[in-house]
């Protein structure tokens with residue numbers, strides 16, 4: 111009985127997306143529909159429908175509608191690092207993941223359980239195949255893309271932008287593509303966004319010098335920044351005439367016109383393999 115109910119909870123997400131899967135599951139379901147009293151079925155279905163609805167309100171802005179990925183990783187067809195079973199997901203929702211932008215969600219335990227059950231089922235549907243050729247993407251990354259001039263992967267490269275060693279586990283495909291094509295738009299806005307450590311700043315010093323770079327560190331008196339050539343500056347704030355924090359802008363060039371669409375697809379495919 112327990113197993114049969116599990117199958118039922120898996121049904122909702124798969125029917126909406128994967129026709130082959132749904133045919134398979136409906137075949138399983140024919141005998142179950144006869145065995146299980148109808149109240150049980152409708153209770154289960156409404157639970158997972160509620161789970162989906164709650165997911166859409168609380169999680170989809172980062173994980174995409176249906177868990178396809180965005181600023182947060184895709185939750186489809188994967189093993190979680192921090193959740194070996196469904197109950198771990200309940201905890202994850204209620205506590206968030208410290209050190210990341212995923213903060214705790216303020217909902218009732220019961221609602222967290224519904225979300226967890228929906229996400230657990232998502233993790234068991236087949237992941238969408240990622241288009242593109244990862245090995246050619248890797249090639250582009252270190253050659254014509256010039257990406258290694260600003261990014262470190264497994265210790266190789268220069269760390270002006272974020273370390274990309276596990277970017278495939280942190281980000282979904284749509285976000286990765288947007289990061290490459292239109293860097294500024296994918297930066298979460300505001301001081302507390304996930305790239306607040308990669309804030310671009312423009313500085314005019316009282317001696318007339320003008321600088322632009324990444325803010326490394328800032329307090330009431332000092333601003334540390336690194337420019338695109340990798341030079342490091344420690345500036346005293348009382349010597350700064352004008353300081354502009356460029357939220358939503360990036361020092362990373364957009365590649366929409368320098369790389370073709372196939373090259374960008376390959377780059378994205380490569381980055382999804384970085385876990």
Ligand code: HEC
Pocket residue numbers: 165168169170171172173181182183185189190191192193199202203207210211212213215225229279280281
């Ligand atoms: C503000 C954006 C944001 C929101 C909102 C958010 N997440 Fe996340 N989530 C992330 C990011 C980013 C990661 C990747 C963290 C990392 O590994 O660095 C993540 C990771 C995860 C993981 C994978 C954990 C692992 O160990 O593999 C799960 C599962 C998850 N989130 C579920 C949820 C659920 C369920 C909700 C809604 C209750 C939610 N998230 C809301 C950004 C978000």
Ligand code: HEC
Pocket residue numbers: 251255256257258259260261270271272277280281286289290293294297305308310324338359360361362363365377381
């Ligand atoms: C001049 C330096 C520079 C170059 C060159 C560069 N990047 Fe970036 N990249 C950054 C910075 C800085 C960020 C942080 C967010 C922002 O400012 O856009 C970033 C962010 C990213 C992100 C988002 C990472 C995350 O954790 O969310 C991805 C993905 C990315 N870059 C991929 C690439 C790829 C692929 C290339 C080559 C085609 C590339 N970058 C070239 C500086 C650079």
